[in-house]
Amino acid sequence: EVQLVESGGGLVQPGGSLRLSCAASGFTFSSFWMNWVRQAPGKGLEWVAIVKQDGSVKSYVDSVKGRFTISRDNAKNSLYLEMNTLRAEDTAVYYCVGSTGWLLHYWGQGTLVTVSS
């Protein structure tokens, strides 16, 4: 059974930092592109970032460029999102998602990040 379990969410002040983690199992992690997708309260889904199987290619939505960094460790079947200079508008549930190219196959249940003073 495919499992993606996110962790690391919580309450952080504006301007602060947070690191999200995602533990993957039940599929060949190293064969998939990996993504972070978020959903702000009461809003729809928004793609945030993607990393290629070997970590050599990364891409971000414009609103997080320069502030967020996606990375992976294939030996640990883990995905990460380093989030810096957080803003109120970054408040959302963050989902870890495995994809083939841009097609999003496997989703975790999400971790909530709240940016507030």
Next chain:
Amino acid sequence: EIVLTQSPGTLSLSPGERATLSCRASQSVGRNFLAWYHHKPGQAPRLLIHTASIRATDIPDRFSGSGSGTDFTLIISRLEPEDFAVYYCQQYADSPLTFGGGTRVDIK
């Protein structure tokens, strides 16, 4: 970027009824790289349809997708209780990948 507009925003139907959901793109979606997802609050979203009309693994045949270019449709032929949820379309032809705003299917 390709903007996806879903309609209606909310659909109120009874179990057993047919649901028709629309997704319109601001420009043609190359190779019909259009997917549909089912999402219930507190749960992981689930891939239903890709390439506009191909059902994902283990998706029942009451779900069908159609369309090409800029206009796409998801039909649920007979609503089951677990189908009451929010549905999103997503294009994966161009960067950045984008989602529609969602259609909520509620129990009438």
